[in-house]
Amino acid sequence: MHQQLTFDSVEGFLSVPEIVQVSTCQVPVGEHSIFDHLQRHLLSEAEALVYLKINECSHWESGSSHGLSYSRLSKDCGMSRSQVIAAVKGLVSKGWLSKNVRGNNLANTYQVVHHFCDPLDAPLDQDGLPKKCAMPRGAGSAFALLGAGRISWQACLYWHVCKMLSDWSNNFISLTIAQAREWLRFGQQTICDIRKIYRLPKKG
Incomplete structure (x- = not known):
């Protein structure tokens, strides 16, 4: 069954608005990306979510x-x-981030690695770019809903994986519970609860 990437009000679950695309940020995908390593279980789900947030707060x-x-x-x-x-410690040790400790009560800054490989081996799009x-x-995005306490970090990560896997022309994706668990090492009940947050289009 196709699952649409919008949030909906479902009895017994969080009532959250649809994802609103006010602005966008670029996230690396393809071989050697954070999603590739997530699927291969080379990093934890928590590490992937923190990476995505730091990437969102970085200059592409x-x-x-x-x-x-x-x-x-x-x-x-x-x-x-x-x-x-x-x-963060895990991401630094695995080479996905380098941390700049500034001192004087200033917050750390980070250098994000987009593809964990030699630059010449990074997957390219049709324009020859990584x-x-x-x-x-921004407002209405999955991270905004997470920051407001409207969804869990697990649901936020699930949404990002679905978005990455979706047909970008219509935001639809065919993803079974078993397939989702190949990507995310969440329990089956957690996956089921997350999926109930999303709107499923009616048949016919």
Whole structure:
């Protein structure tokens, strides 16, 4: 069954508005991307979500983020401070981030690696540029809903995976629970609960 990438009000679950695309940010996709390593279970789901947030707060061309405190990341990612610190530590140790500790009570900045490979081996789009996907950012986006406490960080990550896998012309995706669990090591009940947040189009 196709699943549409919009949030809907479902009895017993969060009532949240549709994803609104006010602006977008670029997210690396394809081989050697964070999604590739997520599917191959080379990093944790929490690490992937924190990476996506830091990437959202970075300049695409340079990969440099603005100052991001652990408290800010904790709120924006819907995680505890200790979870965020562990995720950042994991991303740094695995080579996805480099951290610039500025001192004087200034928040750390980060350098984001878009594709974990030699630049010549990065997957390219039809224009010959490193492959990427435009994700909604700002008011109404999945991260905005997460930061407001309207959805869980697991639901936010699920949405990003679905968006990356979807038909970009109509935002539809065919993804079974079993396939979702190949991407995300969440329990079956967690996946089922997340899917109930999303609107399923009526047959016919």
